Amino acid sequence: MLKGIVPILRMFDENKAKEFYLDYLDFQLDWEHRFEPDMPLYMQISRDTIIIHLSEHHGDCTPGAALRVETDDVQALHQQLHLSKYTYARPGVEETPWHSREMTVTDPFGNRIIFAQTITE
Template sequence: MPPPILHSVIPQLPSGDLQRTADFFRDRLGFTDFKLFPEHGHLIVRRGSAEIHFWLAASEDEARHHGSASSCYIRVQRIEQLHQELVQLQAPFRYGLTRQPWGMHEMQVDDPFGNAIRFGEELSD
């Protein structure tokens, strides 16, 4: 019997307001595909093959509490181009493009509820 096959990992992050989260990902991060399920307290955002799910917390304070310890990492091709785009969109960077000792070129944006959205591209030798 062949072994199981695992596919992509999709983070599930807290939101204190699903519409506000969707607006942020559209306006500040350039995401274009959204599926909002308010009756189930769920939002799905996509850009390219990147996908993030959000669950509605009981309050904005609870979302910020959980969000302060939540993050996701999105691998990118052409990160400098994405950085320029996010600068134009006035994304609130925690830090801009940084060459990390672990071989990644990274930047991080925090969403309105404190979830760390980190983008990274492997450095070429």
């Protein structure tokens, strides 16, 4: 039985990744793993029910992925991100022809996260 999906996103800089995902997007760090101190980092982050793995390992994935994360209130999330005063992003919210309200943020490694709220009429 299938139970869920955990995307793996490529990262190149641990500090930039933590600044973006933990400080800006308000995810929490669940765990980190390195085979040895000078080896690439692999870590898990989460927020609410969303789990993401971030990897410095070159064979795990390619930068430039896109994730779509469903949310109940994209405007509230937008407000929270705006208040954080993150230097490298100022996303907007758009209403789409497919009846959703969406906000896209791009991490320092070229991965996009699309936060989407279905608009009911």
